[in-house]
Amino acid sequence: GQQLNQSPQSMFIQEGEDVSMNCTSSSIFNTWLWYKQEPGEGPVLLIALYKAGELTSNGRLTAQFGITRKDSFLNISASIPSDVGIYFCAGQLGIQGAQKLVFGQGTRLTINP
């Protein structure tokens, strides 16, 4: 079945550092979504990408939909303590009536103040 490989699995960084994570797959996706999940809560949508090559920012977050449609990355600039959490990528593939949403395994971000 379709799989998303998300890396790294975890990151330990200093406050103020930039962060980069990515997701790759052998499948072609129509949409890429990036979510953040904090303990005890559901995932919260950060960025949605709809076209190959699309580069979208949300504050200090920037994400891109890879040209091949098989990958996406998320960057966080100048990290702050509230960025701590688990970041998930999700890819949507298939056509209406037979769509699937596949999630990466998550990147756990820990920040040392």
Next chain:
Amino acid sequence: DSGVTQTPKHLITATGQRVTLRCSPRSGDLSVYWYQQSLDQGLQFLIQYYNGEERAKGNILERFSAQQFPDLHSELNLSSLELGDSALYFCASSVGQGFGQPQHFGDGTRLSIL
């Protein structure tokens, strides 16, 4: 606050039992999605309903079923529960039926099977 309400927050039961999880979507959202999140399997899509009709199926077991009612709330029924069913179950909602639309998640129901 995502606007998606899930009840109960916690559920503890025994193997072989049956439980029902409830979800109220955000006002105006017609799609409801159910997900299972466990330590070993990660976040997995189970099933989607749009305006009362099933739209997409993911890795949902035959022991599990769901429905969406005319008022758009949804229920996920889990039967013949096994230890491996212990997980967080999330509901999400979106305006339309396409997966590409942003989905808004509830805080989940934590199911523990003893």
